[in-house]
Amino acid sequence: MPSSLAPHGGGEGHWTDLNQDSIVLGLLLECADDFVNGQVLCDKLDVPRAELLKRIDSLRARGYVIQTSGGRGYRLVEVPETLNEAVIAPLLSTNELGRKLHSYAELESTNDEAHRLAEAGAGHGEVVVADLQTKGRGRRGRRWVAPAGKALTLSVILRPSIPPARAPELTLAAAVAVCEAAREMGAHPARIKWPNDVEVRGKKLAGLLTEMLAETERVRHVVLGLGLNVSLTAHDFPDDLRQNATSLLIEKGERIPRPLVAAQVLEHLEEWLTMHETEGFGPVRDRWRELSSTLGRRVRIDGDGGPLEGDAVDLAEDGALMVRGPSGELVRVVAGDVEHCTVL
Numbered sequence: 382m383p384s385s386l387a388p389h390g391g392g393e394g395h396w397t398d399l400n401q402d403s404i405v406l407g408l409l410l411e412c413a414d415d416f417v418n419g420q421v422l423c424d425k426l427d428v429p430r431a432e433l434l435k436r437i438d439s440l441r442a443r444g445y446v447i448q449t450s451g452g453r454g455y456r457l458v459e460v461p462e463t464l465n466e467a468v469i470a471p472l473l474s475t476n477e478l479g480r481k482l483h484s485y486a487e488l489e490s491t492n493d494e495a496h497r498l499a500e501a502g503a504g505h506g507e508v509v510v511a512d513l514q515t516k517g518r519g520r521r522g523r524r525w526v527a528p529a530g531k532a533l534t535l536s537v538i539l540r541p542s543i544p545p546a547r548a549p550e551l552t553l554a555a556a557v558a559v560c561e562a563a564r565e566m567g568a569h570p571a572r573i574k575w576p577n578d579v580e581v582r583g584k585k586l587a588g589l590l591t592e593m594l595a596e597t598e599r600v601r602h603v604v605l606g607l608g609l610n611v612s613l614t615a616h617d618f619p620d621d622l623r624q625n626a627t628s629l630l631i632e633k634g635e636r637i638p639r640p641l642v643a644a645q646v647l648e649h650l651e652e653w654l655t656m657h658e659t660e661g662f663g664p665v666r667d668r669w670r671e672l673s674s675t676l677g678r679r680v681r682i683d684g685d686g687g688p689l690e691g692d693a694v695d696l697a698e699d700g701a702l703m704v705r706g707p708s709g710e711l712v713r714v715v716a717g718d719v720e721h722c723t724v725l
């Protein structure tokens with residue numbers, strides 16, 4: 382569940398209905414399987430019982446299943462699986478990311494749709510999600526395949542004020558955010574394989590595909606595409622991937638509704654993108670190093686500069702991977718696939 386479900390904006394006495402929905406939902410989520418007393422909810426909201434009933438009705442209309450028991454209060458029985466703005470809005474505590482959400486049953490690729498929307502004027506933080514992608518794209522020209530409704534496939538439109546050369550920093554910030562979100566959702570040993578795969582014990586949990594449209598000196602927009610395996614079982618992965626892939630369901634041992642996963646991810650993304658905007662790449666780089674599964678290992682690189690085997694020693698100030706090659710030389714790797722060979 383999102384670590385903070387606090388409402389955003391609005392002062393005391395001026396909370397919007399949505400903010401009050403968020404508070405009620407946050408309290409019901411916190412108490413998981415237990416009933417929450419109606420008076421407790423009224424006190425927290427500082428509203429009369431009739432207003433609480435409106436909020437409960439509003440959440441039910443969004444698809445949340447809430448049980449009522451005369452003496453005991455209210456209990457959240459089910460969070461809907463549907464990923465749309467109505468469901469996700471009361472779960473979000475972000476200021477910008479995901480506040481406008483375009484949701485589709487099927488798309489060729491959420492990244493493609495996000496580019497189209499961005500070119501048509503969509504703003505920073507708008508999100509595209511799809512239950513199924515028919516032409517999902519992965520890094521380095523690969524395909525990204527996931528069964529309908531079992532993965533989180535989303536793209537975030539960003540309008541950062543950084544020069545195009547610094548755009549790779551965003552993808553590393555996003556990897557940190559997704560890795561932290563995954564850990565909070567039960568994939569505790571999640572780590573980052575350079576540059577931005579999130580994996581658990583060597584099995585891939587999530588991948589990022591960051592694409593940019595830029596002029597010489599100015600980024601027009603960035604699309605941050607995320608594929609995160611949520612409720613896939615081992616059988617859902619194709620034979621050739623089964624040994625090397627995992628999901629939140631497999632790691633945690635229980636299903637987490639995708640809207641909760643999306644809210645958690647968007648919250649962490651906003652936190653790290655804001656950190657990057659205000660404090661630069663330094664804090665992102667430090668956290669990436671802590672979460673990395675690549676640094677300190679012998680690696681085989683299939684990169685733009687040709688194949689290379691060596692020891693991954695550091696993440697450079699611009700996000701390149703620093704590898705000590707066979708003759709002791711330090712090589713900067715800016716793009717490529719990494720295979721972990723051994724622990725050093």
Ligand code: BTN
Nearest residue numbers: 490492517518519520588606608
């Ligand atoms: C990779 O690990 O190769 C990156 C995978 C990125 C997949 C996501 S799913 C949502 C978005 N839309 C796409 O077509 N690709 C990204």
